Amino acid sequence: MELSKHVVISGVILCETGLRIGGSKDDIEIGGMDNPIIRNPVTGLPYIPGSSLKGRMRSLLELKHSERTKQSGDPCTCGNCLVCKVFGTHKARESKLGPTRIIVRDAFLTAESVAELKAANQEKGMFYAEVKYENLVNRKTGAAHPRPTERVPAGAKFDFEIVLRIFKEDDEQEILNFVKEGLGMVQMEYLGSSGSRGYGKVRFIHTTIDGNEFDL
Numbered sequence: 001m002e003l004s005k006h007v008v009i010s011g012v013i014l015c016e017t018g019l020r021i022g023g024s025k026d027d028i029e030i031g032g033m034d035n036p037i038i039r040n041p042v043t044g045l046p047y048i049p050g051s052s053l054k055g056r057m058r059s060l061l062e063l064k065h066s067e068r069t070k071q072s073g074d075p076c077t078c079g080n081c082l083v084c085k086v087f088g089t090h091k092a093r094e095s096k097l098g099p100t101r102i103i104v105r106d107a108f109l110t111a112e113s114v115a116e117l118k119a120a121n122q123e124k125g126m127f128y129a130e131v132k133y134e135n136l137v138n139r140k141t142g143a144a145h146p147r148p149t150e151r152v153p154a155g156a157k158f159d160f161e162i163v164l165r166i167f168k169e170d171d172e173q174e175i176l177n178f179v180k181e182g183l184g185m186v187q188m189e190y191l192g193s194s195g196s197r198g199y200g201k202v203r204f205i206h207t208t209i210d211g212n213e214f215d216l
């Protein structure tokens with residue numbers, strides 16, 4: 001297989017509602033938060049792991065395009081379809097399709113968002129995030145048990161970058177269209193968790209392919 005080029009898709013992920021990508025409780029020192037978001041361990045700033053965006057794109061594309069997923073509900077491991085080609089096979093069947101074509105980088109807060117969130121949170125004693133209380137209601141008694149849940153507030157922006165490896169025998173346009181379709185599906189649905197409760201509505205803005213603007 002001969003690598004012929006790389007194609008770079010970049011832009012900004014705008015959170016239109018609060019975004020929650022869960023982190024580990026062990027990573028935070030301040031007590032009390034049962035449901036922390038994931039943060040960069042060095043800066044403490046929230047970020048969107050590349051694996052979260054990649055995973056959402058993949059699972060949505062599988063639901064639409066993978067015969068195996070449609071039948072079993074499991075992630076596709078067929079090793080033949082475009083999902084497996086672009087996103088990689090879960091098992092050691094990569095030889096036929098070659099290496100995974102997509103590289104999704106971690107997305108970090110834009111400088112503008114860092115400044116805005118810092119100012120907004122300072123007086124409330126929060127750290128680049130909001131705390132939302134979700135009620136778990138006991139179905140018998142009707143008693144509500146509020147649970148504090150951390151999320152990145154609506155309006156936050158993250159710079160994202162996706163690199164595509166195009167091999168000589170690849171249909172570049174087919175791969176590009178597939179990735180664009182995946183981004184469009186994430187935009188239609190959600191990123192992170194609790195999407196059915198309104199979390200994680202995102203829009204991809206200022207999108208470019210190799211520096212040329214495009215619309216999803």
Ligand SMILES: [Zn+2]
Nearest residue numbers: 076078081084
């Ligand atoms: Zn497959």
